[in-house]
Amino acid sequence: MANFLELQGISKRFGGVVALRDVDLSLAAGEVHCLVGENGSGKSTLIKIISGVLAPEPxxxxxxxxxxxPHLDPVHSTACGIQVIYQDLSLFPNLTVAENISIASHLGRPQVVNWKRLRATAAAAMARIGASLDPDERVEDLSIANRQLVAICRAMAADAKLVIMDEPTASLSRHEVDALIRLVADLKRHGICIVFVSHRLDEVMEIAERVTVLRDGAKVGEFPAREMDDKKLATLMTGKSFAYKTSLTDxxxxxxVLSVSHLTRTGQYEDVSLDIRAGEIVGLTGLLGSGRTEFALSLFGMNRPTSGEIRLNGKPLALKTNAQAIEEGIAYVSEDRLNLGLVLEQPISSNILVTVLDKLTNGIGLVPEQTRQATAQHWIKELAIKAPNADNAVRTLSGGNQQRVVLAKWMATAPKLLILDSPTVGVDIAAKDGIYEVVRALAAKGVAILLISDEIPEVFYHSHRVLVMRGGKLVGERVPHESSEEELQAMVDA
Structure with a gap:
């Protein structure tokens, strides 16, 4: 099959920093090609060169x-049929599905909107990928999975020949990932080349024909996907080997620490009972809509249950707000760290201290600079956050370090119970390993931890017990060292 795109000897420097070094890449029409590497490996820089945002070195x-x-700009890149779907999707939340899909044809000079043509363009794009969406629904009211469909339809409306999907599965459940993989296979059949960027290595092997690995700005190699597995890829990406074992800790x-009895919120979850002990990591998994996050939010005072009881260290709690939950010693790390966990434009130090500002103020209601710096530096060191300056905006950090900032923010409150909702979403393999080390260290200090994830290996290898939720109910429990990943997956899918 003929190549749609060829890159030869592509390099990029930012001052004295080499972001890409002599990288070659070929992409054939109608193939699925995965681009993998740690944060900072050069993936984003390469994507920006392909899309015309950055120019390579001569x-x-x-x-x-x-x-x-010699180089591209965004207009030429788009005219060549190149479309990038970024992790944040770059949609207009206040506009409708049809308006978002057809937006490209209305950019440039001012013009009167032809609403009939706009809707026809959107309908044709949706029909092309078999999407069934209400063209008049606002994008802000859609699920993440349906927003992604809108972004893909927008690419189809722009006559895409190459679609680059940057971390497309980061916020999707396993069920939604399966639907996306089927869609990508359909785009392939229509001769569209897909570049799939993902930290979830099992998906890479499932969907790709070829895999290009970057490390420290250089191309490690290009490999047939059928010859790869997640362990080989992880080693190629990092130069290290990762091997996890199930916990034998009793x-x-x-x-x-936490005792939940017959907790119910009508329409979301029903009759949930569980205990979590000091130093114990309890995994909670299940498909989208199983009630996991709704249950967790009830423990954090943001989703009041209809009936049942929550006890923390034997004390009954009637939580009405998250502020009350924090005061009682409960911390919650949301799966959406970018929108709910961090203030990206604010300094790293401010993000770490936001939960304990009232405890750091002096007699006139101000936080002394020395106290602010000392406290921030303590947590930066404690969680090994790679930050050259605590006053830098938190957006300047990698995904793994951003997640460590979120953990630091909550550890500063000295929680008794820590709820982690998909804590490694969008984080590369090495950063995941670092987060797991932090979680294990917290458990060793006696913190009770509820680890929520739809990634079976995550809960299987990093929990002492795993609970399965389906249809709003707890339907089973497994102790990893007495079970298997396959058995746990079967329970989730039953």
Whole structure:
């Protein structure tokens, strides 16, 4: 099959920092090609060069359908049929589905909107990928999975020949991931090239024909996906080997920190009872809509239950607000760290201290600079956050370090119970390993931890017990060292 795009000898420097070093890449029409690497490996820089946002250093070659370009700009890249779907999707939440899909045809000079043509363009794009969405619904009211469909339809409306999907599964459940993989296979059949960027390595092997691995700005190699597994890829990406074992720790004699009895919120979850002991990591998994997050939010005072009881260290709680939950010693790390966990434009130090500002103020209601710096530095060191300056905006950090900032923010409150909702979403393999180390260290200090994830390996290898939720009910429990991943997956899918 003929190559749609060829990159030869592509390099990029930012001052004295080499972001890409002599990278070659070829993409064939109608293939699924995965691009993998740790944060900082050069993936984003390469994508920006392909999409025309950045120009490479002189000497590299960009060839699209046989025509050579010294560099691209976004207009030329789009005209060549290149579309990028970023992790944040870059949609207009206040506009409708049809308006978002057809937006490209209305950019540029002012013009009167032809609403009939706009809706026809959107309908044709949705029909092309088999999407069934209400064209008049506002995008802000859609699920993450349906927003992603809108972004893909927008690419189809722009006559895409190459679609780059940057972390497309980061916020999706396993069921939604399966639907996306089917959609990508359909785009392939229509001759569209897909570049799939993902930290979830099991998906890479499932969907790709070829895999290109980057490390420290250089190309490690290009490999047939059928010859790869997640362990080989992780080693190629990092130069290290990762091997996890199930925990043999027995927490049954430790004090019960959280006790939930017959907790129900009508329409969301029903009759949930569980205990979590000091130093115990309890995994909670299940498909989308199983009630996991709704239950967790009730424990954090943001989703009041209809009936049942919550006890923390034996004390009954009637939580009405998250502020009350925090005061009682409950911390919650949301799966959406970018929108709910961090203030991206604010300094790293401010994000860490936001939960304990009232405890750091002096007699006139101000936080002394020395206290602010000392407290922030303590948590930066404690959680090994790679930050050259605590006053830098938190958006300047990698995904793994951003997640460590979120953990630091909550650890500063000295929680008794820590709820982690998909804590490694969008984080590369090495950063995941670092987060798991932090979680294990917290448990070793006696913190009770509820680890929520739809990634079976995550809960299987990093929990002492795993609970399965389906249809709003707890339907089973497994102790990992007495079970298997396959058995746990079967229970989730039953």
């Amino acid at each position: 000497g590299g070659r960009i060839v699209i359908e046989g025509r050579e370009y 927490s049954t004699t430790a004090d019960v």
